[in-house]
Structure formats: C-alpha cells, structure tokens
Amino acid sequence: MTQNILILPGDGIGPEIVAEATRLLNALKDRFGLAVELEEAPIGGAGYDAAGKPLPDETLALARAADAILLGAVGGPRYDQLAWELRPERGLLAIRSELALFSNLRPAILYPQLASASALKPEIVGGLDIMILRELTGGAYFGKPRGIQTREDGVREGFNTIIYSEPEIERIVRSGFEIAMKRDRRLCSVDKANVLEVSQLWREVAERVAKEYPEVALSHMYVDNAAMQLVRAPKQFDVIVTENMFGDILSDAAAMLTGSIGMLPSASLDAGGKGMYEPIHGSAPDIAGQGVANPLATLLSVAMMLRYTLNEEAQAARVEAAVGRVLDQGLRTADIWTEGCRKVGTREMGEAVVAALAD
Amino acid sequence: MTQNILILPGDGIGPEIVAEATRLLNALKDRFGLAVELEEAPIGGAGYDAAGKPLPDETLALARAADAILLGAVGGPRYDQLAWELRPERGLLAIRSELALFSNLRPAILYPQLASASALKPEIVGGLDIMILRELTGGAYFGKPRGIQTREDGVREGFNTIIYSEPEIERIVRSGFEIAMKRDRRLCSVDKANVLEVSQLWREVAERVAKEYPEVALSHMYVDNAAMQLVRAPKQFDVIVTENMFGDILSDAAAMLTGSIGMLPSASLDAGGKGMYEPIHGSAPDIAGQGVANPLATLLSVAMMLRYTLNEEAQAARVEAAVGRVLDQGLRTADIWTEGCRKVGTREMGEAVVAALAD
Ligand SMILES: [Mg+2]
Numbered sequence: 246m247t248q249n250i251l252i253l254p255g256d257g258i259g260p261e262i263v264a265e266a267t268r269l270l271n272a273l274k275d276r277f278g279l280a281v282e283l284e285e286a287p288i289g290g291a292g293y294d295a296a297g298k299p300l301p302d303e304t305l306a307l308a309r310a311a312d313a314i315l316l317g318a319v320g321g322p323r324y325d326q327l328a329w330e331l332r333p334e335r336g337l338l339a340i341r342s343e344l345a346l347f348s349n350l351r352p353a354i355l356y357p358q359l360a361s362a363s364a365l366k367p368e369i370v371g372g373l374d375i376m377i378l379r380e381l382t383g384g385a386y387f388g389k390p391r392g393i394q395t396r397e398d399g400v401r402e403g404f405n406t407i408i409y410s411e412p413e414i415e416r417i418v419r420s421g422f423e424i425a426m427k428r429d430r431r432l433c434s435v436d437k438a439n440v441l442e443v444s445q446l447w448r449e450v451a452e453r454v455a456k457e458y459p460e461v462a463l464s465h466m467y468v469d470n471a472a473m474q475l476v477r478a479p480k481q482f483d484v485i486v487t488e489n490m491f492g493d494i495l496s497d498a499a500a501m502l503t504g505s506i507g508m509l510p511s512a513s514l515d516a517g518g519k520g521m522y523e524p525i526h527g528s529a530p531d532i533a534g535q536g537v538a539n540p541l542a543t544l545l546s547v548a549m550m551l552r553y554t555l556n557e558e559a560q561a562a563r564v565e566a567a568v569g570r571v572l573d574q575g576l577r578t579a580d581i582w583t584e585g586c587r588k589v590g591t592r593e594m595g596e597a598v599v600a601a602l603a604d
Numbered sequence: 605m606t607q608n609i610l611i612l613p614g615d616g617i618g619p620e621i622v623a624e625a626t627r628l629l630n631a632l633k634d635r636f637g638l639a640v641e642l643e644e645a646p647i648g649g650a651g652y653d654a655a656g657k658p659l660p661d662e663t664l665a666l667a668r669a670a671d672a673i674l675l676g677a678v679g680g681p682r683y684d685q686l687a688w689e690l691r692p693e694r695g696l697l698a699i700r701s702e703l704a705l706f707s708n709l710r711p712a713i714l715y716p717q718l719a720s721a722s723a724l725k726p727e728i729v730g731g732l733d734i735m736i737l738r739e740l741t742g743g744a745y746f747g748k749p750r751g752i753q754t755r756e757d758g759v760r761e762g763f764n765t766i767i768y769s770e771p772e773i774e775r776i777v778r779s780g781f782e783i784a785m786k787r788d789r790r791l792c793s794v795d796k797a798n799v800l801e802v803s804q805l806w807r808e809v810a811e812r813v814a815k816e817y818p819e820v821a822l823s824h825m826y827v828d829n830a831a832m833q834l835v836r837a838p839k840q841f842d843v844i845v846t847e848n849m850f851g852d853i854l855s856d857a858a859a860m861l862t863g864s865i866g867m868l869p870s871a872s873l874d875a876g877g878k879g880m881y882e883p884i885h886g887s888a889p890d891i892a893g894q895g896v897a898n899p900l901a902t903l904l905s906v907a908m909m910l911r912y913t914l915n916e917e918a919q920a921a922r923v924e925a926a927v928g929r930v931l932d933q934g935l936r937t938a939d940i941w942t943e944g945c946r947k948v949g950t951r952e953m954g955e956a957v958v959a960a961l962a963d
Pocket residue numbers: 493494497828829
C-alpha cells in the first residue's frame with residue numbers, strides 16, 4: 246500500500262535540507278521498493294508569503310490527509326515584525342495541536358565518529374543512544390488558569406498551572422512503553438512525585454499501564470536526579486518518558502550531551518502513530534541559501550519516519566547505516582567538521598548518503 | 605562583636621563532619637581572632653529522638669536567636685517508618701520556612717586538583733566557579749491550588765500552581781544582584797518567559813531591580829537553553845538566579861558537572877543575610893560512624909558562612925585556601941580518592957585543613 250508523505254520545507258535552510266530528504270526518499274522508492282508518494286506545501290514564513298498565514302488551510306488539509314509529514318524548519322528575521330498569531334512558529338504549534346501530536350520523540354545519539362564534539366569525555370558519552378519522550382500538548386505550557394493578576398492587597402502575582410488528566414498521562418506513558426518495546430525494553434518515567442500532586446497521579450498511571458507491558462522494566466526518577474544522571478552517566482538510560490516542561494529541559498540537555506545538534510532528528514506522534522518528523526536545529530537564516538547546512542538530521546528524521554510511522558524498520562536501518570558509512574568516509578559539513586576530515590556542502594552530503602545506501 | 609553560630613549535627617555522618625567544622629571554627633577563633641560562640645542542638649532524626657519531633661521547639665528558638673546556623677545532614681533508615689510530619693526531612697523544611705530562608709546559594713566549583721572526576725572534559729569544566737541562586741520557598745513546590753481531583757465528567761486530573769508575587773521575585777532577584785556584586789558582576793536570570801506568564805512577571809521585575817545595580821550585567825536565558833549551556837560551556841556563567849523548580853533541576857545538574865558532590869557547600873539566606881549553611885550531600889547512613897566521610901563540603905560551608913553572613917571575607921578566603929593546599933598535598937577521602945593520592949579519614953582531613961590555615 247502506497248503511503249503519502251507531506252513535505253513542508255519551511256524557511257531558512259529548510260528548503261535546502263528537505264531537498265536532500267526528497268532525494269533520499271526517491272532513491273528508496275526507485276532502488277529499494279519503498280511505496281510512497283511525496284507532496285509539498287508551504288508552512289511558517291513561507292505559508293505567510295503564500296497564503297497570509299503560517300499554517301495555510303490547504304497545508305493543514307494536506308497534513309490531515311497525509312500518512313506522515315516531514316518538516317524542515319520555520320522562522321527568520323523577515324517575519325520577526327509580524328503580529329504574534331502570524332509568526333512562523335505559530336504554524337508549527339498550530340499543526341501540532343490540530344493533529345494532536347502529543348508524543349515528542351527526542352533521540353540523543355552520538356555517532357562514534359563525532360564523539361570528540363561532545364563536552365563530555367568520550368568514555369562517558371561515546372555510543373550514546375537514548376530516547377527522550379516528551380509530552381507535547383499538556384502541562385504548564387498549556388494549563389489554565391494562567392496570567393498576571395493584582396491581588397486584593399494590591400500586590401501583583403504571576404501564575405501558571407501544571408495540569409494533566411489521567412487519559413493525557415496514559416497515552417504518553419503508553420507511547421513510552423511502545424517505543425521501549427522497539428528498543429532495549431527499559432523505560433524510566435521522570436517526575437517530581439515527592440513534591441507535586443500532578444506527578445503523583447503521573448506515577449500512579451505509569452504503574453497501572455506498566456501491567457500491560459510485562460516485558461518492559463519500568464523505573465521512576467525525580468527530575469532533579471535525572472538532570473544529574475544525564476550529566477554523570479547518560480548511557481544508563483534506554484527510554485525516558487516525562488511531562489512537557491521537564492521534557493523540554495531534559496531533551497535539550499540530552500541533545501547537547503552529543504555536542505552536535507546538527508545531527509539530531511525528532512518526531513511528534515499522535516495516538517495512532519501518525520507523525521511529523523523534523524530536525525531539532527532551527528532554520529539558521531544566517532547560512533540559508535549557501536548550500537552549507539547539514540542535512541543529516543533531516544535524513545535521520547526520514548529514518549525515524551520509516552521506523553515509527555511507516556513501519557519500515559529495514560529501510561530505517563538502511564538510512565542510518567548509510568549515514569554511518571558517510572561519516573566513516575570522513576565527509577563532514579561545516580558544523581561538524583574537524584581537522585583531517587573533508588568539508589562538504591548540503592548537496593554533496595545528501596548525495597553521499599544516497600550513494601551509500603546498501604541492500 | 606561576638607556572633608553566635610548554632611551547630612545542628614543531625615543524623616548519619618552529620619555529627620562526624622560537623623565535628624571537623626567545630627574544630628575549624630575553634631582554630632579560627634584561637635589563632636586568627638574570629639569572634640564567634642558555638643552552640644549545638646538536635647535536628648532531624650536526632651531531634652525526634654531527643655524531643656519527639658524533627659525540629660524541637662528549643663532548637664527552633666536557638667536558631668531564631670543565632671546569627672548563623674551550620675547543619676550536617678538529616679535522615680536515615682531508622683526513621684523511614686515515621687509518619688510524614690515526623691520524618692527528619694520535615695525538620696529541614698520547617699526550619700527553612702520558620703526562618704524565611706528563601707535564597708538558596710548553590711555554588712558549583714571544581715578544584716583543579718579534582719578535575720578528572722568530572723564527566724566533562726577538563727578543558728570544558730576545569731576551574732569551574734559558578735553560583736546558582738535558587739528561590740526556595742515559592743513556585744510550584746508550595747503553590748496553591750494543588751491536588752488530585754475528579755472532574756464532572758469523571759476523569760481524574762492532577763494539578764499544581766507555579767505562582768510568584770512581585771515581592772517574592774524582587775527579594776530573590778535582589779539577592780542575586782548582591783551576590784553578583786561580591787563576584788564577577790554578571791547575573792543571568794533563567795526563566796521560560798516565552799511561554800509562562802509567571803516568567804514574564806519574573807523578567808519584568810528583574811529588569812526593574814537591575815536599574816539599582818548598574819555595575820552588574822544582567823542577562824536572561826530560557827531554562828531549556830540554560831540546561832544546554834551548562835552542559836556545553838558551564839564556565840560562561842558567573843551567577844544564575846532562578847525560581848524554585850528550575851533552580852532545583854539546574855543546581856543539581858551544575859553540581860554533578862563537578863563530579864564531586866562531596867565537595868559542595870550551600871547556603872539558605874533570609875532577607876537580612878542570616879543563613880543556614882550545609883553540605884549538599886546527604887546523611888550517608890551506609891558509612892555513618894566509620895570516620896571515612898568527606899568533611900570538605902562542610903568546611904567549605906563554614907567558608908560560605910564567613911563570607912555571606914558573618915562578613916569575614918578574609919577568614920573565608922583563608923579556609924578555601926587551606927582546602928586547596930590540602931588537596932595539593934594529595935590528601936583525599938575515599939569518595940574523591942584517585943591513584944597516587946593518600947587516602948585519609950574524616951578527622952585526618954579536618955586536622956589537615958586546620959594545619960594548613962595561614963595568615
Ligand atoms: Mg526546548
């Protein structure tokens with residue numbers, strides 16, 4: 246059955262990097278029998294330019310109809326003066342919320358060839374391969390009541406609400422168990438249950454869902470300790486699942502452990518496994534149009550799409566192996582270049598990965 | 605004018621490590637003219653044993669009367685079965701709240717002699733000396749409303765409130781500026797103002813207070829980026845000030861950057877600068893009574909007390925220099941021992957620091 250992939254190039258370096266993803270998908274189609282159809286639509290600043298808003302109606306309709314979505318990046322200085330609701334970033338938030346993409350997969354992987362880029366010692370971080378699952382549509386970032394108000398005594402106070410319902414917790418925790426089943430079957434749920442009631446409910450639900458996954462070892466860790474353990478011994482983890490704000494902090498810290506943000510893909514999934522895939526780096530307007538951006542995070546986002554939405558594990562592994570081979574060959578874009586390696590541009594890197602695809 | 609120091613040994617290794625602090629304070633008194641009087645009282649499990657509760661009334665009265673307080677550590681398996689309100693940790697929370705100790709100073713310092721203990725590369729972390737200021741009595745950990753409730757549709761939800769009033773923000777931010785004035789005059793305020801209203805008020809207040817401290821360079825950083833920057837380049841910071849939960853996560857991560865938790869002191873101050881000082885490590889019941897615990901975090905807590913409450917900067921520097929000399933001599937307790945160094949116990953380490961005090 247042919248599956249439909251919607252490609253959203255976006256802004257800045259977005260068009261350049263997704264062009265390499267398109268090249269890769271077409272190669273998988275032509276040479277390795279992947280049954281997909283590709284379509285393209287504007288989002289972010291490009292959406293505003295095309296249709297007056299960052300998530301054009303037609304783009305949203307195509308996104309609803311697609312089986313999976315690949316996004317480049319959004320945003321740029323040209324759009325900084327727009328009203329809040331017209332900013333490129335709003336297009337991203339809107340598509341996540343319209344499609345109920347609540348499960349944010351943030352792998353932190355350090356290819357051994359790039360181990361020297363990390364601030365951590367190679368023996369601590371080399372070969373790192375962990376997955377952080379961040380709940381993306383609940384918690385303090387969306388919770389109500391919220392605001393700044395003046396109390397009766399005239400004192401102003403700011404407030405936000407960290408809130409999760411049982412079904413919201415259940416679906417993200419379940420997502421964690423499902424992903425752990427595809428990996429090393431160890432799931433660490435991160436909360437602050439010694440202090441926060443919302444975490445106590447979180448932990449209770451995690452324990453209940455765990456009964457359905459006897460093959461997965463569930464553990465719990467407080468968020469402050471998790472931040473310490475990520476620094477001390479990040480390889481101890483397999484899959485971490487946590488709420489929105491904790492996940493925001495921990496997934497960014499974990500990404501930085503690798504020292505090469507330009508290498509990291511991500512996914513945002515709905516309850517049925519449909520998802521939007523994107524590199525975690527931004528639109529990098531300063532280097533847009535120069536052909537020097539690193540396309541590997543986008544190509545690895547394609548690999549995640551093959552694994553988690555299209556259920557094409559062999560194709561996913563094929564892409565990841567090709568990236569490893571290209572790194573072995575010494576090819577590096579400017580952001581990951583070190584002495585003794587060959588500096589290449591976006592297109593040359595993308596073509597090298599396609600050339601390295603093997604049976 | 606003689607100042608009164610209340611010593612609270614607490615539980616586990618607490619009595620052993622504060623014994624070395626007492627030795628140090630007496631040496632500063634006898635040999636270097638420090639005008640202090642020492643008194644001792646029970647807290648934690650020891651408080652429960654002596655008076656049936658973790659913060660005995662007499663201990664609290666002495667704490668109110670004292671100019672500064674030195675705490676060892678509280679807690680141990682003997683007390684794990686006690687009711688929630690009788691647990692040793694409650695004594696600590698009670699004294700902080702009774703004395704309004706809202707400003708938690710968490711230095712992350714890596715002595716060059718111990719740089720190899722860090723998970724980070726020596727060039728990234730060697731010589732680290734940053735100060736994280738965590739608000740300790742507000743935010744989500746204390747905010748109301750809070751709880752777990754069943755909605756009208758029968759669905760349970762857990763919720764907590766992140767809340768700060770303008771005066772609460774102002775006093776911790778002011779504390780940050782005061783400490784920055786004693787250091788490199790750079791203050792980084794960490795928030796999530798792009799998403800949370802409570803952070804928007806925080807940032808507004810920080811900007812207003814900044815006008816009173818023109819010598820201090822104020823910057824702002826989002827909490828997820830701060831977590832990344834602490835991993836990538838921790839030495840870029842001088843003083844960080846942030847709210848309770850963010851401070852909990854970031855201060856623990858920063859402590860772990862050093863790789864030697866047994867070396868790190870802390871302080872909790874009130875608005876007037878009165879404070880309680882304590883090592884960040886716990887009561888370590890597994891090694892209690894064996895004379896092997898590392899007393900250096902407690903001795904460095906004494907140095908903080910001299911600097912931040914007793915205004916004895918020269919005495920503080922004297923203690924810190926003595927600790928540096930003892931490390932230079934190759935003396936190490938078991939927790940920081942490496943090949944080629946001499947392993948010593950709690951008392952020998954304390955005596956060596958006292959012997960290394962110089963004019
Ligand atoms: Mg983030």
